[in-house]
Amino acid sequence: MDEIRILAPATVSNVVCGFDCLGFALEKPCDEMTVRRIAEKTVRIINRDDFRLPTEPSQNVAGVALLAMLDAIGADFGFEVEITKRIKPGSGIGSSAASACGAVVAANRLIGDRFSKLELVGLAMEGEMLASGSRHADNLAPCVFGGFTLVRSTEPLDVVPIDFPPLFAAVIHPQIEIKTSEARAMLPRQVPLKEAVRNWSNLGSLVAALAQGDYDLISRSMEDTIVEPVRKLMIPKFDEIKQRSIAAGALGGGISGSGPAIFMLSETQATANNVENAMRSVYSQTGISFNTYISRIRPTGVNIL
Numbered sequence: 001m002d003e004i005r006i007l008a009p010a011t012v013s014n015v016v017c018g019f020d021c022l023g024f025a026l027e028k029p030c031d032e033m034t035v036r037r038i039a040e041k042t043v044r045i046i047n048r049d050d051f052r053l054p055t056e057p058s059q060n061v062a063g064v065a066l067l068a069m070l071d072a073i074g075a076d077f078g079f080e081v082e083i084t085k086r087i088k089p090g091s092g093i094g095s096s097a098a099s100a101c102g103a104v105v106a107a108n109r110l111i112g113d114r115f116s117k118l119e120l121v122g123l124a125m126e127g128e129m130l131a132s133g134s135r136h137a138d139n140l141a142p143c144v145f146g147g148f149t150l151v152r153s154t155e156p157l158d159v160v161p162i163d164f165p166p167l168f169a170a171v172i173h174p175q176i177e178i179k180t181s182e183a184r185a186m187l188p189r190q191v192p193l194k195e196a197v198r199n200w201s202n203l204g205s206l207v208a209a210l211a212q213g214d215y216d217l218i219s220r221s222m223e224d225t226i227v228e229p230v231r232k233l234m235i236p237k238f239d240e241i242k243q244r245s246i247a248a249g250a251l252g253g254g255i256s257g258s259g260p261a262i263f264m265l266s267e268t269q270a271t272a273n274n275v276e277n278a279m280r281s282v283y284s285q286t287g288i289s290f291n292t293y294i295s296r297i298r299p300t301g302v303n304i305l
Contacts (some may be wrong), residue, residue: 002036013139014145075111168294
């Protein structure tokens with residue numbers, strides 16, 4: 001096999017109280033990628049979209065991740081990657097993670113699956129470092145593993161897949177850009193112990209609620225008093241979106257990644273549809289273009305076609 005096609009899913013990270021550690025995969029949107037093994041020891045990037053992302057491999061998240069893979073195995077060959085991005089860069093739903101993860105999962109199949117899923121996340125972290133200046137994996141892990149994942153540690157890397165009940169996400173993506181590096185720069189450098197304990201407690205109960213399928217506890221646990229109060233200021237109508245969504249039946253939600261996307265979780269697709277309508281009603285009055293998605297939580301990660 002010299003060529004392989006994949007779909008790399010969008011992901012939601014941070015998940016309210018799970019800053020930099022908790023994430024989940026969405027059914028849609030997905031990036032489309034084709035990876036080929038080539039004789040030359042290099043990485044070639046071909047973009048099939050209009051986002052004008054770098055084609056120099058050292059400046060492209062997929063390229064950096066593939067270069068790390070080639071170095072790890074001492075390869076005397078390389079890869080060519082065609083990328084059609086459906087996940088807009090800077091959207092807050094794991095655009096860079098999809099590119100990096102899709103590239104390494106596809107390339108790994110071409111070389112006989114030499115790397116484990118955990119090792120693939122580690123390779124993709126090189127791309128995330130380029131994109132955001134931080135080696136976080138809360139988008140990467142669900143993109144590779146699927147479902148909900150908890151990144152217990154990045155040094156050494158430790159990913160914990162989490163059981164979860166049927167859940168549906170309504171996501172609104174305002175067509176504004178928030179750079180991850182800028183969103184990280186505005187975070188508080190010190191956190192009062194009382195607030196830290198409150199977030200730890202919410203994260204612990206959220207993980208337990210997911211594993212137990214306790215929807216009421218899921219709803220009570222989705223609270224963040226540290227990151228959301230700062231970052232929501234960059235997203236127009238955030239508070240109104242959240243209030244209207246919960247009134248429409250959502251369990252809860254918050255900022256996806258660094259934003260500007262906002263996600264809300266619901267127990268059923270019918271409720272998620274009502275939440276989407278509430279979101280659209282709010283943003284249709286702003287003059288800001290937006291996209292919305294309804295998606296169940298995707299149980300698998302990158303899909304090899």
